[in-house]
Amino acid sequence: DADVTQTPRNRITKTGKRIMLECSQTKGHDRMYWYRQDPGLGLRLIYYSFDVKDINKGEISDGYSVSRQAQAKFSLSLESAIPNQTALYFCATSDSLSEQFFGPGTRLTVL
Amino acid sequence: AQSVTQPDIHITVSEGASLELRCNYSYGATPYLFWYVQSPGQGLQLLLKYFSGDTLVQGIKGFEAEFKRSQSSFNLRKPSVHWSDAAEYFCAVGLMEYGNKLVFGAGTILRVKS
Numbered sequence: 001d002a003d004v005t006q007t008p009r010n011r012i013t014k015t016g017k018r019i020m021l022e023c024s025q026t027k028g029h030d031r032m033y034w035y036r037q038d039p040g041l042g043l044r045l046i047y048y049s050f051d052v053k054d055i056n057k058g059e060i061s062d063g064y065s066v067s068r069q070a071q072a073k074f075s076l077s078l079e080s081a082i083p084n085q086t087a088l089y090f091c092a093t094s095d096s097l098s099e100q101f102f103g104p105g106t107r108l109t110v111l
Numbered sequence: 112a113q114s115v116t117q118p119d120i121h122i123t124v125s126e127g128a129s130l131e132l133r134c135n136y137s138y139g140a141t142p143y144l145f146w147y148v149q150s151p152g153q154g155l156q157l158l159l160k161y162f163s164g165d166t167l168v169q170g171i172k173g174f175e176a177e178f179k180r181s182q183s184s185f186n187l188r189k190p191s192v193h194w195s196d197a198a199e200y201f202c203a204v205g206l207m208e209y210g211n212k213l214v215f216g217a218g219t220i221l222r223v224k225s
Binding site (some may be wrong): 004033040041043045048094100101102103105 | 145147153154156205211212213
């Protein structure tokens with residue numbers, strides 16, 4: 001089984017809808033991250049969390065919110081989706097000094 | 112501000128030829144450096160990392176990278192490319208004082224021609 005899973009893998013939605021992307025990990029890591037990937041821009045950090053009680057904004061947090069329900073679960077919400085949030089979203093985990101381990105990604109299309 | 116530059120958006124090499132992907136970073140402290148690969152439709156897989164010590168780092172799939180502090184570079188190399196190496200490659204710098212945040216370059220798409 002994959003160490004970092006994301007659901008759904010693909011989602012098409014309409015402008016104004018609320019969307020939640022979910023991430024689960026079995027690696028036992030405390031740190032979890034959400035990124036979005038856009039062609040030609042690489043990956044940009046949206047939010048990150050060091051533990052259940054810790055949430056931090058990344059470089060592009062506007063229009064997004066997160067919830068860390070448990071050590072193993074980290075959800076990303078788009079309260080009112082807009083077309084420029086169409087992107088590939090990745091969840092990642094790490095311990096304090098290791099590399100980050102990435103999930104398979106969620107492709108989100110906002111019409 | 113911290114940044115990572117990958118100057119080549121696309122690179123095409125012949126199968127069996129050598130490969131070098133360039134990466135330059137801007138960061139005030141000693142960097143932690145990573146190369147990730149993303150195959151089409153897949154997530155990111157770590158190729159190699161540099162934290163300290165030997166500046167020539169060996170990774171998976173026959174890749175290596177060399178950290179050159181004087182040039183602020185961490186270029187990725189492979190002596191002989193295989194068709195399965197076609198993918199997008201990302202260089203990243205880890206900001207350990209900010210909780211292991213990663214700053215990514217824009218990526219380099221590698222095409223391999225037979």
